[in-house]
Amino acid sequence: MLQGINLACIRGDRELFKNINFSLEAGGLMQVHGPNGSGKTSLLRMLCGLSNPAAGEIHWCGTAIRSLDGDYFAAVTYIGHLSGTKDDLTVIENLCISSALAGFEISVDQASEALKYMGLSERESLPVKVLSQGQRRRVALARLLICKTPLWILDEPLVALDVMAVKLIQGLLEQHLQQGGLVVMTTHQEIEITTAPVMQLQLA
Amino acid sequence: MLQGINLACIRGDRELFKNINFSLEAGGLMQVHGPNGSGKTSLLRMLCGLSNPAAGEIHWCGTAIRSLDGDYFAAVTYIGHLSGTKDDLTVIENLCISSALAGFEISVDQASEALKYMGLSERESLPVKVLSQGQRRRVALARLLICKTPLWILDEPLVALDVMAVKLIQGLLEQHLQQGGLVVMTTHQEIEITTAPVMQLQLA
Amino acid sequence: MFGWIIKRDLLLAMRRQSDVLTTLFFFIIVVSLFPLSVGPEMNMLRTMAPGVVWVAALLASMLSLGRMFSNDYLDGTLEQMLLSPQSLSLLVLGKALAHWLVTGVPLVLMAPILGIQYDLPAEALYVLTTTLLLGTPVLSLIGSIGAALTLGLRGGGVLVSLLVLPLYIPVLIFGAGAVEANMAGVGFNAHLSLIGAFLLVSLVFAPWATASSLRVSLE
Amino acid sequence: MFGWIIKRDLLLAMRRQSDVLTTLFFFIIVVSLFPLSVGPEMNMLRTMAPGVVWVAALLASMLSLGRMFSNDYLDGTLEQMLLSPQSLSLLVLGKALAHWLVTGVPLVLMAPILGIQYDLPAEALYVLTTTLLLGTPVLSLIGSIGAALTLGLRGGGVLVSLLVLPLYIPVLIFGAGAVEANMAGVGFNAHLSLIGAFLLVSLVFAPWATASSLRVSLE
Amino acid sequence: MSWSSVSEFFSMGGYGLYVWGSYIVTFICIAGEILLISNRRRTLEKQYGLIHGVNRKRDSK
Amino acid sequence: MAINWFKYSSPASFYFLAGKMIPIFVFAAVILLIAGLYVGFFVAPTDFQQGEAYRIIFIHVPAAWMSMFLYVVMAFWAGIGLAFNTRLSSMFATAIAPTGAMFTFIALWTGALWGKPMWGTWWVWDARLTSELILLFLYIGFMSLQAAIDDPRRADKAGAIIALVGVVNIPIIYFSVQWWNTLHQGASVSINQAPSMATTMLMGMLIMVLASWMYSIAVILKRARVIILERESHTAWVAELRKKGAEQ
Ligand code: HEM
Ligand SMILES: Nc1ncnc2c1ncn2[C@@H]1O[C@H](COP(=O)(O)OP(=O)(O)OP(=O)(O)O)[C@@H](O)[C@H]1O
Ligand SMILES: Nc1ncnc2c1ncn2[C@@H]1O[C@H](COP(=O)(O)OP(=O)(O)OP(=O)(O)O)[C@@H](O)[C@H]1O
């Protein structure tokens, strides 16, 4: 489904990586490894279509993503280093609106449900700015429960999460993979996915 | 040396914790544990003197910190969720200036030395904004090599760091403790300090 | 989608009512500063009035441009919008419209009262309000391009003014000109239709230009 | 410490020259907008000139207030400054001084040229420059209070103007007043000494008020 | 008393618009202020489950 | 009268004390208002210069006075709150601001409505008018700042700083505006057109001033009570109030 062909990335006068090739099938997870600054975030942003590779092509279901445009975006959920939440809106408003903007209009009940799953049911109506670092992260990740797109691209989703929350996310990933979804992710923490084939991509 | 007496914290209409008591001696490490949103960051900011506890007192060498003011600040190094680096300055400028503002004026060579230790020697003269998440974190943490204050207060110092960097920090901590320093820190990741007494404080 | 964006931005504005109010008060205060620095002679003030009100409206609208995208940018929402399957131009149009509703409309409503402070005659007040009604959406639309281009550049707040002010000048000239023409007893319809034309043109092109700028800024 | 703060802020300003330049261009553009919207009669323009230049300087200085602390706040540097063992008031004074060097001084240097555009006589130009030289530091100092109070409040950019503009009014009145007095052939020394007095008072009190505001804002 | 008829009273010697304009707006402001406060109080009471009667009893004890 | 003032400086006891006092002030305000209006409209004679238009004075002057006075009181309480960290005084300052702003607005509005028939224009840039306008901006700045901050204790402190800076500036502003105005050829009109007011006019005005005082006190106490309830929601005594309410 998702293919990277001879990808290369240049930042400033530094070549971060080149000749990266991979092919990820439905139900597969790709973990991108590498020390700090090896280009993991840069690679993930390319895979989303947010930036263009210095060389090489990215294919989705056999078509180059740059020619797919909007259609490709409809298939991707990206959660990056930044959480994409509005400080002034409440937790539940944030979730409803960010889902709607991603093309999934949901009812307040559905949102409540998702937040409950993420352990935020008591904070539902607080503005995000008063939340703790880990709680903000959970609000961002709650989108995974709602945006049922085939491809998830997650940049260090586990940062700032406590042990409970890490388990939750692990469960979510397994479920998504079982339903034939694809996941590309990076993390410096250990994560064990046993139910699906895991591909390791090592940078630098 | 550092004592918390009956500390309480109220955020909004929620009481995060109360009756927290601890006493940390020279050479001791206190790890603050607790799930997301349990008030770890809030506690650490109180210990720095950035915010006031809703009840209770914090003592440093037997004196309440609110009456020590500047003298106390001279004894503390705090590294929080935010890294406190200026995007537009280069790595080395950042380190020099942030150290100088903390009261430690250093030469460029000393700064270079510290950055080399943190594995950033090749990026010394890049502006911080082009660095990766982990590299930014390293720049912030490089201050630990320079600011030889007795008390370190670290809020999730390991976030976004790769395995190598985690080892580095671990080494730094051990060394600081051996020299009679005090450390208060939070982290959701595992960290093993074997050379010093470790106190665990569990919130909620 | 379009609806959601507007709804969200209005919600945000309501949550921080201060946003709406402060743009408005900025407008009021700037207009009130001029008599203080120029002196209280009414004849002089009356001649200056259309120009001052228009410049103040333009500055007020421009100052709030910073908020149009930058908050969304800083917290990553904008990244998510770019990844949304809907047309980005439409999204941008929604944001510009919301911006106008939040900043432009209050200015239009306030202008007659400020005109009274400068002792403008009733008909001139009416013309002033009409030109502002037609002109402020143009300011929001053109402004969105500047806001998108300067995104993420620190100090963008002032840079945006540099980019945007020259583009605002035609609107300013014809807006203030219409009122002056009316006060001089000349017809002002030509002025109005020109501003209308600006509005149409910017409705068509600005969202597209803004969308492309956003893509560039976030690359 | 004081030196380091100034050095750092100047370094940052140099890294982003656009910051300095854009404040300056904002000033120039606002001053140049008026003839466009008011019309080209020279007599009228000459009477307006001191007022317009002063209002523009005030707005330009005010607009750059946002940057005074907010960047430091967002990236956590400010937290570190509060934790620094040195006196916070001194740090704040350093930041205000740096702000003035970066935004105030260019305005002062530019003002005579703009005055020429409005056909001001030579002596009036000299008075204008002197008042700006004395007055702009007051703007930076008073502004720092507003900037510190609105820290971290979204939409603070406009809120700060609401807080700070009324406090700027005396400086504005005497600044523009001195030039007008000179043009009317009256003495302007009283005006100058008053501005000087404002400067002294704000030098003493503003850093202290700003420091307390910062502690409040970061609590 | 300087009024001989009601209509004279309302015309205020030709200044009716200004005089009544002032008074009416003033009273609208006052009424608005009072209304706003009691609204704020009512929402609070609803939220707290305070019943007005109880509250009053408690106050006047 | 042996009142234990310390006892009433806690929000809880103040809450109940204020509850008892409000009716008294409301009563006084209503009586004085009626009396003032009666004197103003039916006793005071027509002004030989201004005709009936001068009757605006009965709200204009009290409103103008209250607007200035309340700012000082607000800054005073805010300052006390900042210096001694007493919650109640800060809440008081917050409660005063809207009423002060309202009086400022009324002074401006009635002044404008008075100016049109008397001076032929709604507004002139006279020193007194201008400083009243600036006062309105100061009030609005104070309120906007407090509204923009969510944490009430932070809002109190920030508000106190701006109120104090403002109160230092008010005389400066006032005198600079006055000087500014007189340096020029001066507005062709001045407000002091009624040098020898008929005693009944003066009476009516003074009664109305008293009425505004009573009204302000009542309204401010009422608002302060609401603010106390909002802010003290986590305390034991409010919880007790809540329980009492729920039982019935
Ligand atoms: C928007 C317009 C106006 C504003 C903002 C305004 C403001 C004020 C203020 C602040 C005061 C109290 C000042 C003091 O006692 O020193 C005042 C008092 C007064 N105003 Fe006005 N005024 C306005 C228009 C007028 C007009 C048009 C008149 C009458 C022609 C008028 C007549 C008076 C009188 C008689 C007093 C009492 C004077 C005294 O106690 O010394 N005002 N006004
Ligand atoms: N202009 C530039 N000149 C030189 N190097 C640059 C430039 N811009 C970016 N870089 C480098 O590119 C890399 C970007 O890495 P990226 O953010 O993709 O890393 P990452 O693998 O996500 O790291 P982390 O684990 O820390 O998040 C960094 O090493 C950075 O130093
Ligand atoms: N106004 C408020 N009303 C209710 N709760 C609030 C309010 N402000 C903050 N909180 C709560 O206070 C807590 C702050 O926690 P803090 O940031 O100290 O957590 P933490 O232990 O550092 O968590 P993390 O591991 O996620 O960093 C959060 O649970 C937040 O929801």
Ligand SMILES: [Mg+2]
């Ligand atoms: Mg990364």
Ligand SMILES: [Mg+2]
């Ligand atoms: Mg935390």
